[in-house]
Amino acid sequence: MSRLGQGAAPIVVLGLVLLGSTYLMSNATQDSARFGELYSALLAINAVALIGLGVLIARNLYHLLHQARERRPGARLTVRMVIVFVVLSVTPVTIVYYFSLQFLHRGIDSWFDVRIERALDDALDLSRTALGVRMRELLAQTARIASDLEPLTDEQAVGALDDARRLSGASELTLIGANGRIVGSSITDPTSVVPSRPDDTILLQARGAGDYIGLDDIGDRGLHVQVVMSVPSHEATGEPRLLQALFPVTERMDALADSVESASAKYRELSYLRKPLKLSFTLTLSIVLLVSLFTAVYAAFRSARRMVAPLQDLSEGTKAVAGGDYETQLPSAARDEIGFLVASFNEMTRQLKRAHDETRASQLLVEAQRAYLETVLRRLSTGVLTLDGDRRLVTANHAATEILGVDLDAMIGATLDTLADRHPDLAPLVHNLLERFGQGTAQGQREGREEVGVATPQGRRTLVCSTASLAGGEGDVIVFDDATEFIRAQRSAAWSEVARRLAHEIKNPLTPIQLAAERLRHKYLHKVQSIDAAQMDRLTRTIVQQVESMKEMVNAFSDYARTPAMRQVSIDLNALVLDVVELYRTASPAVRFETRLGRPLPAVHADPDRLRQVLHNLLKNAVEACGGGEAPWVRTQTRPGGAHDEAMVELSVHDSGAGFRDDVVDRIFEPYVTSKPKGTGLGLAIAKKIVEEHGGAVSGRNAPGGGARITVLLPAANTSHGPAPRAGAATSVQDA
Amino acid sequence: MVEHAALRAAGGTYVVDARIDFAFSEDNLEAMRNGVALTVIVDIEVRRERGKWWDETLVARELRYRIETNVLTGRYRVRNLDEGSTRNHRSLEEMMETLGHLESVPVIARERLSADAHYAARIRARLDIEALPSPLRPIAYLSPRWRLNSGWFEWRIER
Ligand SMILES: Nc1ncnc2c1ncn2[C@@H]1O[C@H](COP(=O)(O)OP(=O)(O)OP(=O)(O)O)[C@@H](O)[C@H]1O
Ligand SMILES: [Mg+2]
Numbered sequence: 051m052s053r054l055g056q057g058a059a060p061i062v063v064l065g066l067v068l069l070g071s072t073y074l075m076s077n078a079t080q081d082s083a084r085f086g087e088l089y090s091a092l093l094a095i096n097a098v099a100l101i102g103l104g105v106l107i108a109r110n111l112y113h114l115l116h117q118a119r120e121r122r123p124g125a126r127l128t129v130r131m132v133i134v135f136v137v138l139s140v141t142p143v144t145i146v147y148y149f150s151l152q153f154l155h156r157g158i159d160s161w162f163d164v165r166i167e168r169a170l171d172d173a174l175d176l177s178r179t180a181l182g183v184r185m186r187e188l189l190a191q192t193a194r195i196a197s198d199l200e201p202l203t204d205e206q207a208v209g210a211l212d213d214a215r216r217l218s219g220a221s222e223l224t225l226i227g228a229n230g231r232i233v234g235s236s237i238t239d240p241t242s243v244v245p246s247r248p249d250d251t252i253l254l255q256a257r258g259a260g261d262y263i264g265l266d267d268i269g270d271r272g273l274h275v276q277v278v279m280s281v282p283s284h285e286a287t288g289e290p291r292l293l294q295a296l297f298p299v300t301e302r303m304d305a306l307a308d309s310v311e312s313a314s315a316k317y318r319e320l321s322y323l324r325k326p327l328k329l330s331f332t333l334t335l336s337i338v339l340l341v342s343l344f345t346a347v348y349a350a351f352r353s354a355r356r357m358v359a360p361l362q363d364l365s366e367g368t369k370a371v372a373g374g375d376y377e378t379q380l381p382s383a384a385r386d387e388i389g390f391l392v393a394s395f396n397e398m399t400r401q402l403k404r405a406h407d408e409t410r411a412s413q414l415l416v417e418a419q420r421a422y423l424e425t426v427l428r429r430l431s432t433g434v435l436t437l438d439g440d441r442r443l444v445t446a447n448h449a450a451t452e453i454l455g456v457d458l459d460a461m462i463g464a465t466l467d468t469l470a471d472r473h474p475d476l477a478p479l480v481h482n483l484l485e486r487f488g489q490g491t492a493q494g495q496r497e498g499r500e501e502v503g504v505a506t507p508q509g510r511r512t513l514v515c516s517t518a519s520l521a522g523g524e525g526d527v528i529v530f531d532d533a534t535e536f537i538r539a540q541r542s543a544a545w546s547e548v549a550r551r552l553a554h555e556i557k558n559p560l561t562p563i564q565l566a567a568e569r570l571r572h573k574y575l576h577k578v579q580s581i582d583a584a585q586m587d588r589l590t591r592t593i594v595q596q597v598e599s600m601k602e603m604v605n606a607f608s609d610y611a612r613t614p615a616m617r618q619v620s621i622d623l624n625a626l627v628l629d630v631v632e633l634y635r636t637a638s639p640a641v642r643f644e645t646r647l648g649r650p651l652p653a654v655h656a657d658p659d660r661l662r663q664v665l666h667n668l669l670k671n672a673v674e675a676c677g678g679g680e681a682p683w684v685r686t687q688t689r690p691g692g693a694h695d696e697a698m699v700e701l702s703v704h705d706s707g708a709g710f711r712d713d714v715v716d717r718i719f720e721p722y723v724t725s726k727p728k729g730t731g732l733g734l735a736i737a738k739k740i741v742e743e744h745g746g747a748v749s750g751r752n753a754p755g756g757g758a759r760i761t762v763l764l765p766a767a768n769t770s771h772g773p774a775p776r777a778g779a780a781t782s783v784q785d786a
Numbered sequence: 787m788v789e790h791a792a793l794r795a796a797g798g799t800y801v802v803d804a805r806i807d808f809a810f811s812e813d814n815l816e817a818m819r820n821g822v823a824l825t826v827i828v829d830i831e832v833r834r835e836r837g838k839w840w841d842e843t844l845v846a847r848e849l850r851y852r853i854e855t856n857v858l859t860g861r862y863r864v865r866n867l868d869e870g871s872t873r874n875h876r877s878l879e880e881m882m883e884t885l886g887h888l889e890s891v892p893v894i895a896r897e898r899l900s901a902d903a904h905y906a907a908r909i910r911a912r913l914d915i916e917a918l919p920s921p922l923r924p925i926a927y928l929s930p931r932w933r934l935n936s937g938w939f940e941w942r943i944e945r
Contacts, residue, residue, distance in 0.1 A: 089920040107879040177858060251880070265859045267874055273859075311858040318857065319919070322820030327921040601835070 065345055071096055071337040096337045103344035110351045123369075124362030128354045135350030140343060147339045155333050160238055164323055170314045177307045181265055181299070185275050189263050191218050192277040192295045199225070199281050199293065207281075207291075208234030221274065222246065222296040225281070226253070228289030239271070248278050248294050256280055256292050265299075273299045273307060360388045364395055376403035433513075435518065435528040441466045441487070444525065453513065453532045454479075455506040475505045479513065483528060486517055501533065512537050553608035560597050560604070567593040599728060606730045616660070616743065620653045620767045623661075627686055630665045634684075638673050641682045648689035652766035654699050660740045666734040668703040668760050674726070675707030675758060682706050690766070697766035698746075704759040709752035718750055737762075788939035791909045793832075799892045799897070800943075806886040806911050806936065813931045814913070815878070817922070823854045825867070825917035826885070826934070828909065832894050832943070835904040844905075845894045850914070851885060853938055899943070908940035 060316055074092050114132065119126035195214045199207045207225055215223045215236040224235040224245045230253065235245035248256075256262045261279035268274040275297045280290040299307070320327075352707040363380045370378045378399050379391045429435055433450030435458070437443060442465050446458035455471050464472070470480040482502045499516045515530040571590035578586055624647045635643045654661075669684065676682035685704045692695070710718060717723045724731035734750070737760075741748045746764040753759040791804035808826065810818070818824055828849040833841040850867040861874045862881040875881035899905055913934035915926040926932040 090916060091922055093924060136908060174857060249876070251876070251878075264876070266861065267856070267859070267863065267872075307858055315855075315857050319821035322817065322822060323919055323921050326919075326925050330921040330924055333924055 068096070068099055068341045068345060069468060070098070072334075072341055093333075093337070096341060096475055097462070100337060100344065103341070107347050107351065112349070114351070115495075121688040122362075123365035124358045127361065128358045129353035131357060133135055134351050135354060136347050139346040139350065143339060143346070147335065151332060154335065155328055158324060158328055158331070162324060167317065167321065170310075170317050171186075171582055173310045174314050177310050179696075180303070181275070184299070184303075185263050185265070185277075188275050188295070188297045189261065189277055189279075192279060193218075193261075195223070195295065196279055196281045196293050204233050217298065218295070220295045221271070221298045222294075224294040226292040226294065228283075228291060233291065246296070248276070248292075252276075252278050253292060257290070261468060266618065268296060271298070273304045275299060292478045292683055295318070297307060308530055309445075352470065360392055364391060367395055367399070371399055371402065376406050394701065431531075433530045433532075435529075436525060437466070437528070438525040439523075441526075450530070453506075453530065454504065478502055479504050479515070482515070483517065487526065502523065502530075510534075550608055553604045557601065557604045557608075560601050564597040564601075567597065603730060606732050609732070609736060618655050618657050618744075620655050621658050621661070622651070623654050623688055623701060623764070624649065624651055626661060627660065627665065627688060627701070630662060630669065631686055634669050634673060638677070639677065639685055641673055644683055644685040644688040646685065646689075648687075650697055651690055651698060652686055654744075654764045655767035656744050657740075660743075664737045664740050664762065665701075665703075667737045668762075671733060671760075672703050672705035672707070675709075676705040677707075679708075698763045699766050700761060702759055702761040704753055705757045707757050709756060709758045710750065715752070719748070734760075788909055791907075791939050791941065793893065793907050793941075793943055794922065795876075795896060796890060796892075798896055799845055800832075800894050800896060801890040801892050802888060802907070802909065803890065804828075804888040804909055806888065806909075806913060808882050808934070809936075810882075810934065811931050813929070814934060818853060818855060821855060821857065822922070823852055825850060825852045825914040826911060827851075827914050828888065828911045830891065830893055830907070830909045832899075832905060832907045835906055841906070844898060847891070847893055849888075849891065852917075853881065853885075855883065856882075856912050905943040906940055907943055908938045910938045911936045 071092055074088060114125060114128055118129050151188045160405050188381050195218060198214065199210060202210060204225070204227070205580055211223045211225060211234055214220075215238070221238045222235065222245060225233040226248075227233045232245060232247065237245060248262075252262050252264075256278040257280060258779050261277065263275065263277050266274055266276050268276070277295045277297070279292050292696050298304075360380070367378045367380050367514065376399055379396050382392060382396070427445075427447040428445060428449075433453045434445075434447045435443060435450055436445045443458065446462065451458045454476060456469075456476065459467055461472070466480050466484060482500065486500075498628055499514055502515050504511050504762055511532055511534045513530045514533045515528065517526055517528050520525050567590045571587065571594075575586060575590075627645060627647065631645055632641050634641070641694050669686070672684045673682075676684065681732075683706045687700075687702045687704070689700050691700070711725050714723055714725050719734050720731075721735040722731040723735075738748050741762055741764065744764055746762060748760065748762045750758065750760040787807045787809055789805040789807055791802060793800050793802055795801075806828065810824075814824060828851075830847040830849070832844045834844055835841050852865040852867055854863045854865065855861070856863060856874075859874075861876060862878060863872055863874050864881060864885055865872045873884065875884060893907070911934075912925075913932070915923055915932075918926055922932075
């Protein structure tokens with residue numbers, strides 16, 4: 051709701067202005083000269099003010115009614131107060147108005163009295179009669195002058211005029227010719243030279259009907275009696291001339307007549323104006339009444355609204371508080387009971403707000419903790435499920451979904467049985483859990499870890515699972531880890547250990563067997579008979595050969611199982627290649643060994659013994675592959691850089707053999723894949739493992755020109771991060 | 787009602803001759819008979835025509851006459867408020883005849899009208915309500931029977 055002009059000052063000023071203008075207007079009605087000129091303007095101003103006030107009130111009324119119809123809080127109270135105010139102010143004013151009007155009309159009527167009017171008319175008549183007597187005398191006098199002038203010619207008559215005037219006491223005598231021309235004149239007043247000429251109508255009357263006599267104001271010279279009569283011509287045939295005589299009325303008579311005339315005129319005017327006067331008084335009074343009435347009504351509106359406003363605020367504030375807005379503070383009102391109410395309300399909302407804020411703060415704290423826990427649970431690689439008292443799923447974290455391979459979020463609210471029905475893979479887990487829950491309700495009894503095998507889309511997984519009851523006994527929490535990889539690594543480590551021991555245990559008796567066979571041969575071969583000798587030779591040789599191959603097998607087996615710790619240094623690959631190739635060159639003179647070494651070649655950061663083993667394995671395969679062919683050759687090549695700008699060193703071994711056989715070409719790096727009768731199939735597998743441990747890569751394919759070609763890529767030593775050994779299952783085995 | 791009006795050159799100035807019929811209403815005459823003095827105003831304007839623009843008013847003359855009645859002599863006295871001269875008339879008709887007969891009212895000097903512009907003159911007669919006694923004014927303003935106004939009589943000045 052708008053509060054136009056907070057203070058009362060504008061209203062007071064407006065009221066004073068209106069009061070002033072109405073005062074002026076009522077003065078003006080009485081026709082005092084000062085305000086007479088302003089009367090119309092004042093009337094207009096007041097009318098405009100009236101219209102303005104009317105519009106203001108109409109607008110207020112409209113708003114108020116509109117609000118009342120909409121049942122806006124406080125509107126009905128305002129309406130009631132406005133009605134009371136208006137009735138209280140309008141009633142006395144209207145009564146005063148009515149009686150004022152009565153008094154006014156009666157007062158104006160009392161100014162006029164038939165007797166006064168009669169008296170004034172009589173006075174007027176008296177003046178006329180008095181003047182009439184005098185006029186008749188003057189007519190007779192003029193007739194005498196005219197008869198005197200009759201026998202005279204025009205010239206003689208003009209000469210006689212002055213005397214005649216002086217004798218008769220006229221102020222002016224004029225002789226007018228037949229043609230209307232002034233023949234001559236005699237004037238008392240020396241200042242006026244021009245004689246006054248009678249009107250044409252008078253002349254006409256004097257010529258035709260007879261003498262003219264009348265009372266007239268002649269210019270500024272006051273009241274005069276004017277006589278015009280014809281003077282017969284001295285010649286019988288001549289046209290009659292006219293004589294005009296002006297006689298001044300005596301000064302006293304003039305004054306008296308003037309006074310009577312003006313008084314009578316004034317009274318007559320007033321009497322005529324009686325009706326308009328009443329009307330304009332009524333108008334003025336009405337405007338004064340309406341202005342004050344409208345001002346009062348408008349003031350009633352304002353004061354009612356001012357009184358109701360705090361109540362309205364209170365009502366709206368209460369509603370707001372009920373709606374949950376505790377910020378509501380009302381503008382403080384005056385220091386009365388309502389003001390006290392408003393202050394109490396403000397205090398109440400302050401306290402409400404404080405309480406609400408505290409609740410909210412603790413709520414936020416709880417929410418923050420919850421969010422924290424949720425984050426932790428989400429980041430956890432351990433699966434966590436919670437169940438309520440009815441064994442329904444309440445929460446499941448991301449890891450649980452990942453591990454079980456089931457969308458657990460969709461299963462929230464389902465019981466464990468439903469879960470098992472829906473996902474048969476989870477049945478073993480569910481059964482295990484139910485079994486545990488069935489074991490007892492005492493908290494301590496249920497807790498413990500157990501391994502459960504579960505089939506998941508990623509394959510069979512082993513879960514280490516533990517359960518605990520939630521605080522309060524309402525529900526349980528299930529925690530499980532995916533132990534598949536861990537168990538696999540453990541198993542692998544155990545196998546490695548077995549293999550190593552086995553190799554060791556087998557290798558130990560092999561040497562004595564070999565030595566014994568060789569000594570047997572050496573000592574008894576020449577002593578036995580020839581047939582037996584041949585047989586013995588064959589048998590001992592077989593023993594020695596088989597023991598040798600067994601030794602190799604065991605060595606390879608233990609090599610795979612046990613890998614000593616890496617000892618990486620910066621080495622020159624070219625030197626290593628030359629070194630190893632030289633060994634093969636002397637061992638297999640039939641094969642031509644070619645080396646194409648890239649220089650300069652970045653150093654590689656590697657264990658030299660293991661790299662040597664890689665080279666051995668590759669060269670051995672190459673020599674074995676090309677050994678039977680014609681002009682066999684083996685080409686060993688080094689060069690810097692891989693395919694990309696990664697700093698790598700490339701090593702490749704190419705031979706003139708038949709290349710990889712089709713049935714093994716895809717699997718040559720897998721252990722125990724071999725096409726050789728005595729091969730272990732571990733050579734390339736070990737080479738791959740070593741290369742990968744150095745952060746490199748190995749690949750093999752048949753070269754377009756024939757022969758197999760194995761390519762090894764090793765990271766160069768001067769890379770910023772250095773070679774990072776790849777963590778793999780083998781590393782875990784070694785660590786375990 | 788303006789019956790006729792014309793501008794003519796007389797020596798160095800233009801003068802206006804006009805005949806105006808003062809159609810006093812019965813209410814006017816009634817007031818006059820009851821001693822209320824009426825003031826009539828004759829407005830004469832010379833304007834320069836400016837096409838689209840508002841016409842420029844070169845001169846605006848206002849002739850004011852006050853009509854009083856003398857109860858004693860029964861005369862109608864017309865006072866020329868600009869010159870201060872008065873004239874008595876014995877009858878209403880005579881008074882109206884003389885009042886409505888304007889002759890040689892100087893309006894504007896000849897040299898103020900240039901040859902290459904168009905000019906128009908207009909004339910009207912009206913009752914001066916503000917000169918009435920104040921009780922009559924609201925009625926005079928509101929009642930059409932009181933409002934005496936001939937309306938403008940306008941004519942082009944041909945030279
Ligand atoms: N240079 C080569 N040319 C053709 N075939 C090869 C070559 N190198 C490896 N192979 C094939 O890959 C198989 C696996 O080789 P790997 O070195 O792993 O085992 P092996 O040589 O068979 O046994 P071992 O290394 O114990 O003697 C070989 O049996 C052979 O078929
Ligand atoms: Mg091999």
